[in-house]
Amino acid sequence: MIFKSFLLIFVIFSVCLITSGYVAHTRQGTIRGAKKVTSDGHMYTYLGIPFARPPLGRLRFQPPQPVVKWKDTRDTITQKPQCVQSRSTYVRTDKIEGSEDCLYLNVYTPMDPSKRTDQVYPVMVWIHGGGFFEGDNGYDLYPPENFVTQNIIVVTVSYRLGIFGFISTGDLIAPGNNGLRDQIMALKWVNENIESFGGDKNSITIWGESSGGISVSHLLSSPLTKGLFHKAITESGASISAVGVGIDQPLLAFATGSLLNINTTNSEELITHLQKVNFKELQAAASRAGIAITVEQPLIRYPFTVVIEPEHENAVLSKSPYAILENGEVPKVPILMGFNSNEGDGLPDAFARMALTASNLAPATLVPVGLNLNTPNDTNTANLVGALIKEHYFPRDTTNFAEPHFVHWYGDTHMIRPIIQQGLLLSKFTDVYFFEFNCIGYLGNPLRSNWNGVGHAEELNYLFKRLTQPTVLSAEDKLCSERVVKLWGNFVKYSNPTPENDPLLQEIIWPKTAPTPNMCYLHVDKNLSIRINPDKEDFQFWTNIFETYGKRPLTTF
Template identity: 35%
Template sequence: MSNKTFLYLLTIFQMVLAIEDPVVELPNGKILGRQATTYTNTPYYAFQKIPYAAPPVGELRFKAPQPADPWDGILNTTYLDVSCYQGGLESDSEDCLFVNVYTPTLPTDNQNASLPVMLFIHGGAFIEGWSLDYQPDLFIDNEVILVTINYRLGVFGFLSTGDEVVPGNNGLKDQRLAIQWTHENVHLFGGDPEQITIFGESAGSASVAYQLLDQSSEGLFRAAILESGSFLSPWAYQRNARRIAFETAGVLNSTFSTSEDSNALLEFLQSVSADDLDAAAQQYTATVSTPWDNDVSQGLVYAPVIEVKNPDAFITKKMYGLLQAGNILKVPVIMGINSEENLLFNQDPVALQSTLEAWDNNLDLIVPNDMQITDSQQHADMAKSIRDIYTNGEPFGTRLGDGVRYSTDNTFSRPVTKHAELASAFTEIYFYQFSYDGLPGGISIHYDGAESVGHAEELSYLFCVSAMGCSFSDFTESDTVTSQRLIKLWTNFAKYQNPTPEVSELFQNITWSKLSVENGDFLYLDINEQLEIKNHIKAEVIQKWNNLYKSLNFTDFDTY
């Protein structure tokens, strides 16, 4: 064999090795990734289970996250097998703070492709979900890097004693550190750190909204997408965190049912096993109502809080006031809702009927706690006024569609549209409603008088999370086109900070208008089988809700 032939074969071997076994050198050490292909056979590189923080165990439990320690050798990041604690999954672990990077290309010869980056924060009511559920195929095919993350959930991520001992919001602080890690390291994966868009759905969307309040993140990302959630959503904030912390500890040790010693609580909860603590949190949660049960106006049990001032504080003032004053990161935002969000939580007509009967028997349940009404007569009058919006004075009774509409508007439509209205005074907002009722969405229930697209249905068109995966061969042409439109709108926004930068047949030559409410308009993009710019989303209902809030004669809200 000639030297020339040997060198040629050696070069080919090295190229194949580089493709099959990509190694990236991070400041903390080297990592090994893997090659994969999308459903359209587009090659990409996957790096999973990269530590972005030190394991939050022992004395770091209930503390703000710390940067990951360096490692020796080459760390295997070709798979993800760990979720943050969420109720007894085999994959549950406290050592769960990992980031995944999926990239179409890697830098070569000191040349960086400088691709746009989209960092996704998963939902799950702050108590469940993990990054492995969200696959990168459609993003890779549109030439953007996808980053997904794990963050602490439930009692581990959102316990708070309401003081400096356990201030709370550690799940949000995990997210912030993951965003910072991405900004500092994504160039090593072919990404442009100045073109990062963060986005999320449900609790992930509320989390993105909270990240927009964090002034220390200025410059870490340049745009955001909020799918069905805001810090104004009533479920996205917990007013009674201290009581919940002690009652959770009381499941394991009854002395904490009457204790007020935060330091003793911290020391005790740091000493118990993660399994026992998780089980106690599950047991406690099962004993209290949730927003998806009768008490729809109260926050999720373990959720973000307003912290006392402390060195690691994430938020110390009410969200509504911060937004109203413009104390947000002024980056362009896409935000919106699905047409009937709470279909997801009301797919059993018998259970829904039971809920409506509970509301009729105790109408006070339908009044949002953020209205802060203490007078019993005023509270009762407000309850009737809210029901009147949906039933014209009649009991909810068997009006299942009206009950779902109330539930959707109270938990999603009203707070998200109010967020958009207030934010539009300070930054560019593109508002949407996802109204396309296709097979990939996975919700088939329908109630007379209600819309048809439930919570999280849009995710199937972005991440292939349906049972069919990314293959739309068994779906209709409209299903496929809707997926193509949605992913193109989102990735256009990441690339150009404009979802419709040019006229396109895919978008039926529609230009998505920025939201402006100065002249009484509320223009939004309705994403259905046909795209259409519409005005005044859920107009009559939203306006009636706003009038009820105005009648309270104060604006010192937290949620809305």
């Protein structure tokens, strides 16, 4: 009898240990997280919180659906699988990773949600990059300690990629942009639930890099995001870049079907059949179709990406992004945005190199799609403009191109030029803090061989403490990291990256930019400095090209 009583007490005690802990109550149900000790203290982590129903079966290719509520406490202590993606150029099913059941987010908070206080914290919602075809929101890639230790809550979001998130048939059967709808659903979840983690739902910053930065730019322009955020940070991404909006998406969708022996011209029939295909076979076929189109048009777009949808009630984007920005149809929220000094180094460029080599640097291949010249009636003008571009970027090359020249042209065309233009357009209607990141060090790229500038995505290593980083940092790298983390953190907390003079930031006050007479920006280097007119010579070259030869309406810049 005594033994049974002791056993009963032990069981009850054990259950209490299991069910106690770092519990948070969301509108969908109760979850349990974990406490993580960091080099600078500790934080409370909640990994793999569902924000939408798994998009399986008939929900494949559909907008995200609300989560079904659960009754028991749900453990959120392990990372969920990444969304389906391929990490091999030569796509085989055994090289495909991830799961369709991937609509989860992670929450990192400085407070124990089971011990609520009156204090509330600003929130950063991170949207990862990866060209809309790869990437994830996991802790290994994006450990948020640098911001949590500043008393900021960080939420990292997963969203459907490739054909699963961005298929479009060009009509209302599959209008496209479900990957962006996933991001919007996650933002709605944050607004509904972040107070349970100590978050201030009236101080939410959306933040992304590369295609994540492009996503943030589109979220700024979408009528579906009204009231869901209050600030935005976009790094190395613009909605008006050539890779920001796709073309020929229906062609890509039906080409994928053909590779799977689904030969139809009917959108509903195509989608119905594709919903039944094994996800690995579908991903492999979509990748092959994407590669085929990219080979034909390598300097224009990503294969599966954001599209301009037919007008309908739930459209994320139904107008040209350029027209939206030009008309000021964006929320009047503070924006921190910019680029790295050598963006062309690190961008996917294999097909662009192939195209330039195959064409012997034919001038027409250098003309950006946003000029609206790529039609049969504009052949002469396209060749003329292309010759001007070739002379500007490849002055000593005839049939071949030197590496620095290619990187310069590629980075300007795909990133720097449209980012500056987007900053100028936005600054007419809201507060914009513009930057150029130029901290050249081994922290940005541990295998660095190029010291001419900072390549695409290198700034992320200064913002996140990744395990792949060098264990010993140079004094310059360490200081640059501390500064950029402080600037970003200040912006999230105060809507201003330099609300007061700070010795760490060299007492600099970062001015808002403006379209005239000069565009002010912060040059982030081993020393901070305020400068005017980023990438001045090249940007002026492109401004003259667009003003002289561009045809309205511009879809990109």
